[in-house]
Amino acid sequence: MTRILGSTAIVVALALAVYGAVAAVVGVRRRDGALIRSSQAAAYANCGLLTLATLAMVYALLTHDFSISYVAQVGSRATPTFFTIISLWSALEGSILFWGFVLSVYTASVVYFTRGRLGSLGSYALATLHAVGIFFYLLLTGVANPFGAVFPVPADGPGPNPLLQNHPLMAVHPPFLYVGYVGMTVPFAFAIGALISGRLDDVWLKATRRWTMTAWIFLSLAIVAGMWWSYEVLGWGGYWAWDPVENASFMPWLTATAFLHSVMVQERRGMLRVWNLTLIIATFLLTILGTFLTRSGILSSVHAFANGPIGYYFLGFIALVLLVSLVLLAGRSAELKTAGHLDRLASREFTFLINNLLLSAFCFTVLLGTLFPLVAEAVRGVKVSVGGPFFNRMSLPIIVTLLFLLGVGPALPWRGAGADVLGRRLLPAAVAAGVVAALALALRVPSFYAVLAFAFAAFALVSNVQEFVTGARARMRAHGESAPRALLRLIGANRRRYGGYIAHLGVLAVATGIAASAAYRFEREVTLKPGQTVTVRGYTVRFDGLWAKDEPQRFVVGADIAALDARGRPYRTLTPRLNFYRNGGEPITTPAVRTRLDDDLYINLLAFERDGSSATVHVIVEPLVAWIWIGGLIVALGAAIGTIPTGARVRSRKVVRV
Amino acid sequence: MNWKRSLVAAAAVVPVVGLFYYGMGQDPKAIPSPLPGRPAPPFALNAMGTADTVRLADLKGQVVVLNFWASWCLACRSEHEVLREAAARYGPRGVRFYGVLYNDTPENGAAYIAEMGGQSYPTLLDPQTRTAIDYGLYGVPETFIIGPDGRVVYKQVGPVTPETFTRYVDPLLGKREAAR
Amino acid sequence: MSLAAALLALVAAVAPVQAGAPAQGAPPVAGATTARDSIIGEQVRQIASELRCPVCQGLSLQDSPSELAQQMRQVIRDQLEAGKTPEEVKAYFVSKYSEWILLEPAPRGANLMVYVLPVLLVVGGGAGLFVAARRWTRQPAPAGAPLPEDEAEEPETLP
Numbered sequence: 001m002t003r004i005l006g007s008t009a010i011v012v013a014l015a016l017a018v019y020g021a022v023a024a025v026v027g028v029r030r031r032d033g034a035l036i037r038s039s040q041a042a043a044y045a046n047c048g049l050l051t052l053a054t055l056a057m058v059y060a061l062l063t064h065d066f067s068i069s070y071v072a073q074v075g076s077r078a079t080p081t082f083f084t085i086i087s088l089w090s091a092l093e094g095s096i097l098f099w100g101f102v103l104s105v106y107t108a109s110v111v112y113f114t115r116g117r118l119g120s121l122g123s124y125a126l127a128t129l130h131a132v133g134i135f136f137y138l139l140l141t142g143v144a145n146p147f148g149a150v151f152p153v154p155a156d157g158p159g160p161n162p163l164l165q166n167h168p169l170m171a172v173h174p175p176f177l178y179v180g181y182v183g184m185t186v187p188f189a190f191a192i193g194a195l196i197s198g199r200l201d202d203v204w205l206k207a208t209r210r211w212t213m214t215a216w217i218f219l220s221l222a223i224v225a226g227m228w229w230s231y232e233v234l235g236w237g238g239y240w241a242w243d244p245v246e247n248a249s250f251m252p253w254l255t256a257t258a259f260l261h262s263v264m265v266q267e268r269r270g271m272l273r274v275w276n277l278t279l280i281i282a283t284f285l286l287t288i289l290g291t292f293l294t295r296s297g298i299l300s301s302v303h304a305f306a307n308g309p310i311g312y313y314f315l316g317f318i319a320l321v322l323l324v325s326l327v328l329l330a331g332r333s334a335e336l337k338t339a340g341h342l343d344r345l346a347s348r349e350f351t352f353l354i355n356n357l358l359l360s361a362f363c364f365t366v367l368l369g370t371l372f373p374l375v376a377e378a379v380r381g382v383k384v385s386v387g388g389p390f391f392n393r394m395s396l397p398i399i400v401t402l403l404f405l406l407g408v409g410p411a412l413p414w415r416g417a418g419a420d421v422l423g424r425r426l427l428p429a430a431v432a433a434g435v436v437a438a439l440a441l442a443l444r445v446p447s448f449y450a451v452l453a454f455a456f457a458a459f460a461l462v463s464n465v466q467e468f469v470t471g472a473r474a475r476m477r478a479h480g481e482s483a484p485r486a487l488l489r490l491i492g493a494n495r496r497r498y499g500g501y502i503a504h505l506g507v508l509a510v511a512t513g514i515a516a517s518a519a520y521r522f523e524r525e526v527t528l529k530p531g532q533t534v535t536v537r538g539y540t541v542r543f544d545g546l547w548a549k550d551e552p553q554r555f556v557v558g559a560d561i562a563a564l565d566a567r568g569r570p571y572r573t574l575t576p577r578l579n580f581y582r583n584g585g586e587p588i589t590t591p592a593v594r595t596r597l598d599d600d601l602y603i604n605l606l607a608f609e610r611d612g613s614s615a616t617v618h619v620i621v622e623p624l625v626a627w628i629w630i631g632g633l634i635v636a637l638g639a640a641i642g643t644i645p646t647g648a649r650v651r652s653r654k655v656v657r658v
Numbered sequence: 659m660n661w662k663r664s665l666v667a668a669a670a671v672v673p674v675v676g677l678f679y680y681g682m683g684q685d686p687k688a689i690p691s692p693l694p695g696r697p698a699p700p701f702a703l704n705a706m707g708t709a710d711t712v713r714l715a716d717l718k719g720q721v722v723v724l725n726f727w728a729s730w731c732l733a734c735r736s737e738h739e740v741l742r743e744a745a746a747r748y749g750p751r752g753v754r755f756y757g758v759l760y761n762d763t764p765e766n767g768a769a770y771i772a773e774m775g776g777q778s779y780p781t782l783l784d785p786q787t788r789t790a791i792d793y794g795l796y797g798v799p800e801t802f803i804i805g806p807d808g809r810v811v812y813k814q815v816g817p818v819t820p821e822t823f824t825r826y827v828d829p830l831l832g833k834r835e836a837a838r
Numbered sequence: 839m840s841l842a843a844a845l846l847a848l849v850a851a852v853a854p855v856q857a858g859a860p861a862q863g864a865p866p867v868a869g870a871t872t873a874r875d876s877i878i879g880e881q882v883r884q885i886a887s888e889l890r891c892p893v894c895q896g897l898s899l900q901d902s903p904s905e906l907a908q909q910m911r912q913v914i915r916d917q918l919e920a921g922k923t924p925e926e927v928k929a930y931f932v933s934k935y936s937e938w939i940l941l942e943p944a945p946r947g948a949n950l951m952v953y954v955l956p957v958l959l960v961v962g963g964g965a966g967l968f969v970a971a972r973r974w975t976r977q978p979a980p981a982g983a984p985l986p987e988d989e990a991e992e993p994e995t996l997p
Contacts, residue, residue, distance in 0.1 A: 236901040243896045298681045311682055319675045323668055330667030331659035340974040350971055357963045365956040372943070372952045374681040379948050383689050385890050386952065387941030388898060394956055525908075589903060606903050618903065692936045699934075761905050787909040794934035795906075796892045 003068050006056035007147040013049040013104070014137035016042040021130035028123040028197075036123050040111045043126065046133065047108035054101040057146060058088060066157055069148030070094055076159030078552035078582070083165040089174040090160040092295060092310065093146035098175065099291075100136040102182040107133060110186055110211070118193075118207060125193030125204075132185050135317050143310045159553055162581035166588045169229040176222035177249060181287040183215025184252060187259075188284035191277050195328035200273060200336055205263050212280070213643040216256050217636050223249055224510075224632030235589030235604040237523065237620040239628065240514075242391040244299040247370045248290030251363050255283040258359035261352045268414060269349060273336045274329065275356070281325045286363075288318055299373065344416030351409040355402065362398045366391065400452040403511055406504055407433075407460030410467050428466060433459035450519035457508045457515070464501045464508075471498070491641065499642025506638055509631030516624040517600075523620040525606070529613060533564065537621040539601050540564045541574070546612045555580040559605045559615045561592065576605040576617065599623040691794055693810045698722075698802065699792035703782035706764050712756065712782055714808070721753045721830045722804040725818070726790060727781075728762040729770035731798045737817035738774045744823045745778050751831055757781035760790050760798045805830050882915050885924050889931055890941050898941055 020042035027035030057070065061084050066072045074087045074094065089095045107129040114122050140146065164170050187208040194204040226249065227239035240246060259279040266272050293299055296311025342349055369386045376384045411425040437455035445451050468487060471494075475486035491498040526534045528543035535541075544560040558577040562570035574592035581588065591604040602620040609615070693699075702713045714722070725741060727734040745755045759767045759781055771777045784790055793802060801814040803826045812826040883900055889910070891902035899907045899914075910931075917927045931939050943949040 234897075235903045236897060238901055241896050241901070292678070296682060297686070298678065298684075299686055315675065315678050315682065318678070319671055322671045322674065326667040326670055327664040328659075331661060331664040333663060334660055339977060340970065341977050342971055342974040344975060345971055353967055353971065354964075357960070357967055361956055361960045361963065364959055368952055368955060371677070373686070374677055374684075375951070376943070376948065377684060378677065378680050383936065383938045384943045384949065385938050385941050386943060387890060387896060389888050389942040390952070393942070394953070398960075586904075604903060606908065607905065689938045690936060692933060786912070787906065788913065791906075791910055791913055792934065794936075796935075 002056050002060045002063075002065055003147050003149060006053045006060070006068075007141075007145070009049040009053040009056070010100075010137055010140045010147070013046045013053075013100075014134065014141055016046050016049070017130045017133040017137055020046070021127045021134060024123045024127035024130065028120045036126075039123070039126055039130070040115055042130070043104075043107045043111045047104045050101040050104035053140075053147075054088070054097060057094065057097060058085060061085065061087060064157075066155070067150050067153045068146070069150050070097075070146035072150045072154055072157050074160045075157040076553065076583070077156050079159045079165060080553070082168070082171070083160060086171045086174075087160040087165070089178070090164045090170070093140075093144045095174065095178070096136060096139050096144040097146050099178055099182060100133070100140055102178050103129075103133055103136060103185060106182060106186055106211075110189075114207060118203065119199075120197040121190065121193045121199045121204060121207075123193070124196045125189040128189035128192045129185065132189070135313075139310065139313060143313060158583040159581070162554070162579070162583065162588050163233065165553070165581075166579060166590065167229055167233045169225055169232065173222055173225040173229050176218045176225060180215050180217075180219030180222050181249075181252070181290070183211060183218060184256065184280075184284050184287050186211040186215070187280045191280050192324070192328065195277065195332050198332075198335070200332065202267060205266060205276065209263070210643050210645070212256065212259065213639055216253070216260060217639045217643070219249070219253050219256065220639070221632060221636050223253060224629060224635075227632075228629055231625070232591070232593060233588070235591045235618075237521070237591070237602045237604070237618070237622065239625075242369070242388050244370050245290070245294050247366050248286070248293050251366055251370075252283045252286040252290065254359050254363040254366070255279050255286060258356045258363075259283060262356050265349050265352050269341065270338050271340050271349075273338060274333055277329060277336070279356075279360075281321075281329070282363075285318065285321055285325070286367075288314065288321065292318060293370070299370070342416075346412060346419070346422055347416030348409060348412045348414045350416075351405055351412055355405050355409065358398050358402050358405070362395060362402075365394045365398070369394070396449045399511070400449060400456055403453060403456035403460055403508070406507065407456065407463035410501060410504070411463050425466070426463065429459045429462040432462040445519055447519045450515045453511060453515035457512050460504065461508050464504045467501050468498065495644055496642045499638045499640070502638030502641060503635045504638070506631045506634030506636075509627045509634060511631075513624045513627035513631060517622040517628075521620060521622050523618065525616070525618045527607075527614050527616040534617075534619060536619045539619075539621055540568070541601075541603065541619060542570065543615055543617065544573070546608055546615060553582060555582075557605070557608060559608065559617065561603055561617065563594070563601065574601070574603050576603045578605050578608075595626050597624075597626050600625040688815070689796070691813045691815075693794055693802070693813055696810060697808050698724075698804045698810045699789070701782075701784075701789045701792070703758070703784055703789060705780040706759065706767060706783050708780070710780075712780065714804075717754055717804075718808055719806050721748075721806060721827060722802075723748075723753060723755045723823075723827070724758060724793075724802040724804065725756070726758045726760045726793070726795055726798050726800045728760045728798045729766040730762065731760075733817050734799045735774070737799055738777075740818055740820060742778065744818070744820070744827075748823065748827055748831075749778065753827060753831070755779035758784050758789060760784065760795065761787060803827060803830075878915060878918050881918055881924055882911060885914050885918075885927055886911050888928065888941055890939050892935060892939070 020039040023035045023042070024039040026032070027039060057068075059065075060068045060071050061075055062081070064071065064075055064077055066075065070091070070093045074091050075084065079087070087094065089098050107126075110129065111126065116122075118125070159165065187204075190204040190208045194200055226246065230241070230246075231237070231239040256279075259276060262272050262276055262279065266276050292311065292314035295314060298311060344350075369391055372386045373384055376382055407429050408426070411429070412422065417425075433455045436458040437451060440451040440454050445454065468490070471490045472483060472486040475481055475490055476483060479486070479489075481489060491502075522537040524534055524536045528534060530543055530545050533540050533542040540563075542562045542564055544562050547558050547560065549556045549558070556577050556579050558575045561574045561576065563572045563574060565571050572594065574594060576592040577590040578587040579590060589604055591602055593603075594601040600620075600622050602622065604618040604620075605615060606618055607616040698714060700714045702711050702715075704710070705712055723744070725737075741755070749755065756779060757777065764783060767781060771781070782789075787795075793800075796815065799817055801818050801822070802810055803812045803814075803822075805811045811830065812822075814822050886900035886907075887898045889899045891897045891899050891904060891907045891910075893904050893906050894902045897907075899910050914927055917930065918924070922930075928940070937944065943952060945953055
């Protein structure tokens, strides 16, 4: 019953998406309003149908309906309810279903918020959204059908991948990633709409700004949540391994970040129109590429799902999107050409151009490194690896330069300023950078890039904070407001600008956390007998014994590790664990992490003697790790402030005055 | 629209899609070993349940089949029968079979052999995993066929099949037997 | 013996320890280090972070908690203690596991591409941008639509 409901909903959605795409295009060509409205209705209907299908799947998972192929694949009666629900996205078919659901919600919301206002541009964008929908619904009816029939019906299933049912962050990282990824379809659809309709001015940019921002916020949060998940689960004390799939989520973030900056140049100076279209198309393509890399098994990765024919579908889709985009962009490039003009090189416009160059080069480096094993195999016939050392070597110079720019940008006004103004504005920041650099050198910070990162982070911190101080002071003088009030009003009246600066502060927190935890990581790997202690970077911990626990879905072995204070008295017990899942081979680690704002004490249980006579533990002390997670939240907060419309507030205030 | 430019730009699709299409045909997990053709790394290991030490150097002139396995390895169970039959067939023709226990305790290894109905050839203990690393092991099961000249002829990743032996061991024996 | 049975045997083995109190008295400290140890330790860390763990895909030997990675780190340590140079240790692993084990491709031949192309992009792009920007600064501001005020918030449209 559930199976028929779910699969029927998807088949109908597929038919409606095909109809909607055709109706939107024919409607524009024939200027037939009724046809266009029917295409919009199809978008609403699909939102309902995909919601229904997704709820049907959740219901099937919860009721352990093993007659449905996806439930038989990832369900298990022993899995706790929470992980049963989130196993919706723990394997291929479910994640594609969730993708389709998110896409249908986006499509319906776009129709709701823009209907009747954007003319042919909106209709072509709607046709594009329907067309992307066709691809995903097609997968759901064929190669990625989650509602397949299973006969005979098994009594129980294996449960989700152990790695994905070991931490609650699995409830955050994948859905946020999908909401971010899929959200990039909206600006892409409007870019394609603009290219087809020939409305190449800023309308498509303005119409999609908030959608892009929303998608970007979710993508940023998803990346940070993914780092946190790696840190809390994989047990090596790190959060970023340059794994192909981490890279796949990072690349569209880089191009989208470049886009968020470069659109401002187009809005103010009318330049970079081809570039902005290219960036957003690239962002969309990179989200599809990321999915292709995970789903096709083309690169080996921790995150790779089982491979199958689905990779060829994604490859075909990538080829189609690339072809359509290139044909449209090249065909329209002459019409898009504008006369460039800059007042000065020392202007905000020019820093945005450099920012775009660096972010694109960063993205290209990551893409090249990720795909290079394929290239090397094709060219040399040899398997090579491209991992952390390569990416660090290549990206660190770009990252520190971006940190520097992040300080220069806000200090430079639009249209530019002379050297005297520039010097005055940047002097405090430069002094801060000098002090921090000298301090870092005096303290013998072990890495050259860490010194630069700290110095430029200080530089950018002062420069960005200065913007708030200057603005608030001006308000205090002009309106006689108190300092906190002036600050809030300042941000409220210029949300996009100051939201951006707040996001910058978040980026600085992330960068400082990464630089500090990488440069000042202290670790020991020791085998301890009960009662023995080990000291790492001022922390002394004592191994007190092993315990074991039998749970329905897994078997857990834990070590009690007491953290000792200066007098040797225990003040806290940490319990790193090893989880042996009934459906999986290698044990999954649950490191014990004591997080503080200044540093993290991270203990991982590596091995143990079965008679409990000893345990091998990895004790790591890393400073400022918490600031990576906090910084991620600040970035999202700043971007959210920048996304809230000012217009709504202004209008409501007017109403009050009347 | 300028269709001439469009056509030129469209050509850029070909190399990108071509690269991915090529990649889809490759297995990212199949990493070729540099060992075949090179002298097999020497070892001297204790045979499980005995006081004997087996040295590769003493086996010169003979065909050696070296099978790395573990009791916790599921794929090893599926190849056990193939190995037993191969040992029964090739053992009398002078092929020396050895198992090497990988990251496992001798007790578990012995229990496994008993459970699987015995094993006609010795299993060597590699307590520090040095020999496994010397042979560039990725996991278990992996099987090496070493020729009479002491060089690695072939490395099988994953369970062996009867064809593994007909393809790689038979020619070695043919050469040797012809030489006699 | 199945996994479950193995684990149940483990419970039986571990349970008494859980109940028993840890050893009393001054706890001995594990592993004291000497200067030479710490130099070799640093070299081990460096080499292990440049080699790929064969069983965990993507992680280095240094970062991998797997048993094989631990043993391979011990091999690195032993070879260094026996007087081998870091280069010789890495060459040993390449001879066993092929180039695949290097997390950074050797900068030779076609591999150079992966190092050179990003640099070319930054240098070439930077030069191109600079030249274009110089041209743009010499061009007069396009007539027509007035530019928005310097720091003014652009007019917002409701979504």
